[in-house]
Amino acid sequence: MSVLQRDSGEQIQVLSENGQVTDESQLPDLTEDELVEMYRYMKLARHFDQRAVSLQRQGRMGTYPPLSGQEGAQIASAFALDDEDWLFPSYREHGASLVRGLSLKRTLLYWMGHEAGNAIPEEANIFTVSVPIATQVCHATGAAWASKLQGGDKAFICHFGDGATSEGDFHEGLNFAGVFDTPNVFFCNNNQWAISVPRERQTASETLAQKAEAYGFEGVQVDGMDPLAVYEVTKRAVEKAKDPGEGELRPTLIEAVQYRFGAHTTADDPSVYREEEEVEQWKAKDPIPRMETFLLENGYLDTEGVEAIEESVKEEVAEAIDEAESVTRPEPEEIFKHVYEGMPERLREQAAEFEALRETYGDDAFLEGH
């Protein structure tokens, strides 16, 4: 991974679209169990995604951004982190967040509009979901910088999309990372479409990876639907962030080339702006069957094993949905909590005034009408 890639024909791949190993030298050092676990996470993320879209369609959840097609990049990049490393996600990283310890129930609650879904468990090294595009890039650089100043030995991965590379914050975050040599892995999920705008309308650059050159560090393009290649490339970037070679800078920009099979969010209709034929072409690269073939052909898994995984992910998702849906509407006081460490008097008064009204008129008076 020492060559800066300018040509999209040079992207790193380990598994072919048919699940055949194309480059033995890049095969990651993973045990059979780890490989199967990675596969199971991908299946779990896919099934979760399908169920989440369907919950939205049934009015059981608000707007939701689907991830199908991006499991290989999400799961494998999160897998490549060491336990103490940190993840700075965009809003589509349900799969990566799951690997890093954010439960499906919490992800569901977040998209069901519950503040509880924003409460990240203390033990999970995940920053908050960042909805405004590319803003988290600077946060990831800042946290990595702080860690370095504190003498830490952690890597900070930040996920964002192809559209994010057009924002000022992308440039500023990567520029700071280069200047201050911060231990970052900038992981660009290039899924080809920023809502309706195709990748080639975001930038005249041949690749997104080559933007790293301007910041003085390495950029690499990887087949983002090849989980083994993603794992390998990310692993090396994480290692370099922690322990760069002579004359090397710590940060890396990884462009994971992939495709969003579904809509940008459930509020989007991709048939308005892209051809179904294009979607079908990319579906041939689906990371899940690819990984499955690899596992089956190498004897790491058999068909019964696949079926057992399918059953277990269904159960796991169903359970998460039950748990999330059994959470009742939060109390209005949640609006006022956590704005500051202590509640200013003025805010306390507003909360009290509202509570008094609610007691007088009852909940329904406030819940109808919108």
Next chain:
Amino acid sequence: MSQMETRGETQNLTLVQAVRDGLRDEMREDERVLVMGEDVGKNGGVFRATEGLYDEFGGDRVIDTPLAESGIVGTAIGMAAYGMRPVAEMQFMGFIYPAFDQIVSHAARLRTRSRGRFTCPMVVRAPYGGGIRAPEHHSESTEAFFTHHPGLKVVIPSTPYDTKGLLISAIRDPDPVIFLEPKLIYRAFREAVPDEPYEVPIGEATVRREGEDVSVFTYGAMTRPTLEAAERLEDEVSVEVVDLRTVSPLDEGTILESFEKTGRAAVVHEAPKTGGLAGEITATIQEEALLYQEAPVKRITGFDTPFPLYALEDYYLPEATRIVEGIREVAEF
């Protein structure tokens, strides 16, 4: 209160269709007018506010830009200064902030700084406000950031008719206009909207309901629950509802005329209380009509908190019950 007389055919349009109608009319009338933003082209905008414009006017006038709000507004300023009439769309008001520097440091000051040599006849459109069960940053109402800033006009329509007329006025205005669209009511109702272009003047409020006891000042999506509250109070309080339509510059004449009649006032907005428009209106009343005042002005607003995720948004947004209670408090003082 003035509405320009219009002749000829009308269509029953929703508010968001009136946006598109206004854009289309001005693009037909004036080839300097162009639309730019994220997903405004082939996709027709995430709310379909620019639907059909790409097909009619092509990619040079209905421009899908890279995903960069500062870039959109910054280049629109350059275009405006160089003779175009750009209408820049911010996909949601919550995503306007990368462009804040361009709006306040340049769009708002270009005329002043260049002593009139360069101007910025640009419109920045953005859907604002809550109530649509949206994710974080999709529900805010932060018009006060912009009303605080000299050099900008800030317009917030509440009906399809006003939307088209105010948008056309904004496009024809020689100075930058922030045009905030109440997305909660984008499709809530239809109204007869003239086919031909017409202007609703910027800077003029309108009385939506006449009354004698309490004046209630509001705008945008809050106009409807305010009218509903006035209706509910019909038998006990005679409520006058004033729709400001332009929140900067404020129409002091209409505000004061109403207040001097009633001597009592409330202001309704979904934006947080502190630093919001309600404070400005209250202070204007104190300065200009103190001797008419018979009760403290009541502010019925969003809380001084971040806008909550949507499970709690109904509590956050002022609705008829809170508005009724507030008006009653003013009437009974």
